[in-house]
Amino acid sequence: MLKRLTMAGVLTLALGAGAVSAEPAKVMIPANPGGGWDGAGRHTMAAFAQSKVFTDGASFTNKGGAAGTIGLAEFVRTAKGDDNALLVTGVIMVGGVITNKTPVSLADTTPLLRLTNEYNAIAVPANSPIKTPQDFVAALKADPGALSVGGGSAGGADHVMLALLAKHAGAPVAKINFVSFSGGEILAALGGGKIKAAISGASEFRQFAESGRIRIIAVSGPTRVDGINAPTLKEAGIPVEIGNWRGFVGAPGMSDAAKKTWLDRFAKLHATPAWKETLKSQGWEDAYLPGDAFNAFLKEENANWTSALKEVGILK
Amino acid sequence: MDILNQLIGGFAVALQPINLFWAFVGCALGTAVGVLPGIGPALTIALLMPVTAQVNPASAFIMFAGILYGALYGGSTTSILLNTPGESGSVMTALEGNRMARTGRGAAALATAAIGSFVAGTVGTLALTFLAPAIAELAFVFGPEDYFALMVLSFTSVAVVMGRSLLRGFASLFFGLALGTIGIDTQTGQTRMVFGMLELLDGISFTVVLVSLFAIGETLYVASRHSSAPAAINPLSGGHWMTRQDWVRSWKPWLRGSVIGFPIGALPAGGTEIPTFLSYALERRLSKHPEEFGQGAIEGVAGPEAANNAAAAGILVPLLTLGLPSTATAAVLLAAFQNYGLQPGPMLFATNPDLLWGLIASLYIGNLILLVLNLPLVGIWVRLLLIPRQYIYGGIVVFALVGVWGLSTSWVDLALMCGLGLIGYIARVYDFPIAPVLIGLILGPQAEIQLRRALAVSQDDWSVLVGTPISASLLGIAALVLILPPLLAYRRRRAELRSAEPVSAN
Amino acid sequence: MSGAEQARRPEPRRRPWWLGLALAVMGALWLNGARGIASTTNYIGLGPAAIVLAVGLGLTILGVLLMLQALRGEFGTVDDEAEAPPSRRAFLFALAGVAVPLLTMQSLGFPVTAMLAFALVTHGFGSRRTILDLAIGFVLGSAAWFGFSGLGISLGGFLPLIG
Numbered sequence: 001m002l003k004r005l006t007m008a009g010v011l012t013l014a015l016g017a018g019a020v021s022a023e024p025a026k027v028m029i030p031a032n033p034g035g036g037w038d039g040a041g042r043h044t045m046a047a048f049a050q051s052k053v054f055t056d057g058a059s060f061t062n063k064g065g066a067a068g069t070i071g072l073a074e075f076v077r078t079a080k081g082d083d084n085a086l087l088v089t090g091v092i093m094v095g096g097v098i099t100n101k102t103p104v105s106l107a108d109t110t111p112l113l114r115l116t117n118e119y120n121a122i123a124v125p126a127n128s129p130i131k132t133p134q135d136f137v138a139a140l141k142a143d144p145g146a147l148s149v150g151g152g153s154a155g156g157a158d159h160v161m162l163a164l165l166a167k168h169a170g171a172p173v174a175k176i177n178f179v180s181f182s183g184g185e186i187l188a189a190l191g192g193g194k195i196k197a198a199i200s201g202a203s204e205f206r207q208f209a210e211s212g213r214i215r216i217i218a219v220s221g222p223t224r225v226d227g228i229n230a231p232t233l234k235e236a237g238i239p240v241e242i243g244n245w246r247g248f249v250g251a252p253g254m255s256d257a258a259k260k261t262w263l264d265r266f267a268k269l270h271a272t273p274a275w276k277e278t279l280k281s282q283g284w285e286d287a288y289l290p291g292d293a294f295n296a297f298l299k300e301e302n303a304n305w306t307s308a309l310k311e312v313g314i315l316k
Numbered sequence: 317m318d319i320l321n322q323l324i325g326g327f328a329v330a331l332q333p334i335n336l337f338w339a340f341v342g343c344a345l346g347t348a349v350g351v352l353p354g355i356g357p358a359l360t361i362a363l364l365m366p367v368t369a370q371v372n373p374a375s376a377f378i379m380f381a382g383i384l385y386g387a388l389y390g391g392s393t394t395s396i397l398l399n400t401p402g403e404s405g406s407v408m409t410a411l412e413g414n415r416m417a418r419t420g421r422g423a424a425a426l427a428t429a430a431i432g433s434f435v436a437g438t439v440g441t442l443a444l445t446f447l448a449p450a451i452a453e454l455a456f457v458f459g460p461e462d463y464f465a466l467m468v469l470s471f472t473s474v475a476v477v478m479g480r481s482l483l484r485g486f487a488s489l490f491f492g493l494a495l496g497t498i499g500i501d502t503q504t505g506q507t508r509m510v511f512g513m514l515e516l517l518d519g520i521s522f523t524v525v526l527v528s529l530f531a532i533g534e535t536l537y538v539a540s541r542h543s544s545a546p547a548a549i550n551p552l553s554g555g556h557w558m559t560r561q562d563w564v565r566s567w568k569p570w571l572r573g574s575v576i577g578f579p580i581g582a583l584p585a586g587g588t589e590i591p592t593f594l595s596y597a598l599e600r601r602l603s604k605h606p607e608e609f610g611q612g613a614i615e616g617v618a619g620p621e622a623a624n625n626a627a628a629a630g631i632l633v634p635l636l637t638l639g640l641p642s643t644a645t646a647a648v649l650l651a652a653f654q655n656y657g658l659q660p661g662p663m664l665f666a667t668n669p670d671l672l673w674g675l676i677a678s679l680y681i682g683n684l685i686l687l688v689l690n691l692p693l694v695g696i697w698v699r700l701l702l703i704p705r706q707y708i709y710g711g712i713v714v715f716a717l718v719g720v721w722g723l724s725t726s727w728v729d730l731a732l733m734c735g736l737g738l739i740g741y742i743a744r745v746y747d748f749p750i751a752p753v754l755i756g757l758i759l760g761p762q763a764e765i766q767l768r769r770a771l772a773v774s775q776d777d778w779s780v781l782v783g784t785p786i787s788a789s790l791l792g793i794a795a796l797v798l799i800l801p802p803l804l805a806y807r808r809r810r811a812e813l814r815s816a817e818p819v820s821a822n
Numbered sequence: 823m824s825g826a827e828q829a830r831r832p833e834p835r836r837r838p839w840w841l842g843l844a845l846a847v848m849g850a851l852w853l854n855g856a857r858g859i860a861s862t863t864n865y866i867g868l869g870p871a872a873i874v875l876a877v878g879l880g881l882t883i884l885g886v887l888l889m890l891q892a893l894r895g896e897f898g899t900v901d902d903e904a905e906a907p908p909s910r911r912a913f914l915f916a917l918a919g920v921a922v923p924l925l926t927m928q929s930l931g932f933p934v935t936a937m938l939a940f941a942l943v944t945h946g947f948g949s950r951r952t953i954l955d956l957a958i959g960f961v962l963g964s965a966a967w968f969g970f971s972g973l974g975i976s977l978g979g980f981l982p983l984i985g
Contacts, residue, residue: 145775187640189459483888490880494848
């Protein structure tokens with residue numbers, strides 16, 4: 001207890017740049033510098049400063065690993081009761097907590113809000129006979145093994161999305177042929193026709209679709225994505241919606257007053273042009289969902305992911 | 317002609333004083349980052365991104381390019397002088413380079429590394445300028461089975477770094493392979509060999525292994541063996557500079573390293589390490605002085621150093637022409653483009669020619685700056701060895717701590733550093749080679765994942781592994797590399813027996 | 823594990839059978855680990871356990887071979903670079919310098935840890951100007967700490983305990 005308080009004190013002293021009354025936010029980023037969560041944390045705080053909504057500054061701690069659950073555990077351990085401590089979170093952490101069976105979960109924090117979302121898309125090589133989401137689902141049903149589908153890590157959002165699609169198609173989920181790729185390899189494999197289809201973030205596919213190497217056949221959000229000429233799965237009659245959302249939670253035991261302060265600040269930020277500009281430059285969809293609605297959303301996500309991960313055989 | 321005109325336009329951008337300034341800053345920063353163990357170009361660029369938000373994009377990318385190239389120049393310095401590679405692409409450089417330094421030829425090793433980097437960087441940049449669109453198509457040709465074959469071929473390079481005992485060499489290789497299995501299996505999401513520790517789920521960080529086995533192991537070894545004796549190496553004996561013979565022996569490896577490095581760097585799953593393995597193995601086979609390998613053969617420095625710089629130019633090919641990031645550094649650069657609202661790819665050449673051609677032109681200039689910056693530094697770096705040893709090695713341990721702790725402020729990483737450092741020490745004492753550990757750690761997981769991807773797509777049909785011309789020929793070369801040398805040795809021995817006269821080998 | 827054995831034998835050049843044993847034990851660990859990995863592969867004959875099994879097997883065999891070699895006295899390493907006989911004291915001080923962060927990094931913070939590590943290593947190398955070494959170590963550590971925090975990376979608290 002004493003150790004934590006003094007550490008906070010020194011951090012403030014070291015970084016507070018003079019002003020005694022300033023209380024900078026202490027932002028824990030559960031990933032290494034350079035990734036999506038890192039960007040979410042730093043760009044959001046930069047937008048706070050730029051829009052003058054919150055100008056006390058921020059210090060960042062990167063603690064990456066194990067789908068963000070190492071950062072989560074560290075946050076719960078060290079930030080308890082700290083009204084200025086925030087943790088960047090997202091759907092990957094929800095999945096990580098379930099698959100890694102960690103002793104701490106998001107329920108141990110003070111959930112604040114969901115802020116952004118990046119939707120997935122299904123893409124196929126340009127000359128593929130699969131033209132529509134219905135074709136994709138039909139191919140999945142006909143022979144799930146023959147339809148090799150690339151995506152990110154097994155157990156991630158891409159994998160879970162394929163599982164949900166297979167479930168909708170009535171195909172055995174345990175039989176889907178999901179092939180994990182990292183980084184840009186998936187685009188090369190898809191463009192070269194090495195795999196039959198791929199599921200990944202819509203913005204990643206965009207450029208290749210524009211140059212005609214691949215075709216995007218569906219996006220996974222509630223609405224179409226600007227600049228991508230593909231229907232949503234919902235439009236095609238497939239009730240699957242999944243996205244790589246990100247947001248913030250507060251420290252365990254954050255006071256109600258502090259929680260309200262932060263939610264007010266985020267509400268103000270959400271209305272500023274600076275934030276709109278950040279969303280645009282980062283390619284994020286606005287997915288503002290504060291307070292109790294976010295709590296309910298988290299519960300729902302948790303249940304969906306648990307069942308999906310069980311069906312694909314990752315969770316025993 | 318069109319390309320030339322655009323390149324000239326690019327030089328007009330890159331030669332603006334403000335951009336020259338940023339190129340210089342990037343090169344200096346990159347060199348520094350390359351020297352420090354555990355801090356790589358990816359991390360540096362990621363950290364500088366917010367700082368550069370106010371700078372105009374052309375200047376920012378010119379600086380980033382300087383960091384990318386500079387890190388590879390700097391990475392060789394500590395490899396050669398202290399046997400502590402700062403980047404994974406410099407591991408092979410340490411093998412011969414450090415031997416050279418120990419025999420007082422450190423300056424020649426540093427010089428061949430710097431000039432080789434310049435030659436390869438320039439060749440790579442030329443190829444990037446004129447061949448990029450064609451080379452980029454390689455990305456779509458290579459499938460999982462082809463990558464698997466490339467990994468198998470790279471594994472054959474381990475044969476030449478086995479050291480004096482095959483048994484100990486294989487023990488090192490398997491130790492590296494074992495470390496590579498730790499963590500979540502991305503294909504199935506199953507955890508492997510994590511012993512219940514969350515920190516191990518993402519595998520053991522390559523940086524930690526590199527820093528521990530080399531820097532920490534070396535420190536412990538030198539402490540235990542040399543502390544009471546005066547410094548044995550006089551880094552300045554044997555001349556400052558490359559001799560005529562050094563030049564003669566270096567220029568071919570520079571060019572060969574460039575030719576190997578560039579296309580492999582341009583592959584989405586290529587990277588900078590594999591070309592250095594292949595180049596080292598090739599130089600050892602082609603060398604007229606094979607007996608010098610392991611004792612400080614200059615070809616073994618010239619080739620790999622050229623290969624890693626050419627690969628760095630190669631990395632820019634899929635990034636700029638297709639928007640495909642192939643390494644961690646490229647992924648960060650892609651994020652940097654997107655931060656400015658730019659999407660690399662063919663469209664960007666049309667919409668922002670000034671930026672892209674300015675960037676490409678700056679690569680030529682950056683290479684020159686790095687050469688000018690590094691050649692005079694050679695003398696200074698070598699004199700660094702005159703610092704009392706306790707401060708050199710104390711400093712190495714502090715910088716290793718920065719690199720390892722700075723990764724993710726994880727206690728487990730510190731424990732690994734201590735444990736692996738001790739293993740590195742034991743390896744030194746009992747003459748186990750270290751390079752095979754890193755080859756196993758880098759190639760093992762990649763070979764496994766490409767093999768399993770190929771088999772997943774083919775639904776467990778093993779014939780796909782030789783199903784493409786590329787994979788079949790790469791595997792064929794791998795087989796030749798393994799079979800041919802013993803076969804030739806056997807024939808030579810028989811010929812010797814028959815004629816009872818020594819054949820003029822070598 | 824091998825570290826303890828290492829420390830007990832100041833002159834371990836002769837028959838390092840324990841090296842082979844350590845490798846074989848590691849192999850056994852990997853073989854045992856392979857059993858615990860579920861083979862959830864749909865279309866690949868090669869599951870996540872295959873490589874672990876192969877590596878475990880390789881390590882075990884190599885370990886046994888190394889052990890036999892050592893026991894037969896054929897290990898034959900020549901330490902041709904040793905300029906001085908190994909000094910256990912110097913080694914232990916350097917090792918302490920590498921190990922001290924395990925104890926102090928989280929409680930005393932980076933600069934103090936760097937200071938201790940630097941001083942222990944330099945002491946191992948025979949430096950006796952301990953105060954100067956501590957000062958240099960602290961300056962190096964603080965410089966690294968401030969450099970990183972300036973770039974937006976936290977190396978933990980500066981002085982977590984003393985505040």
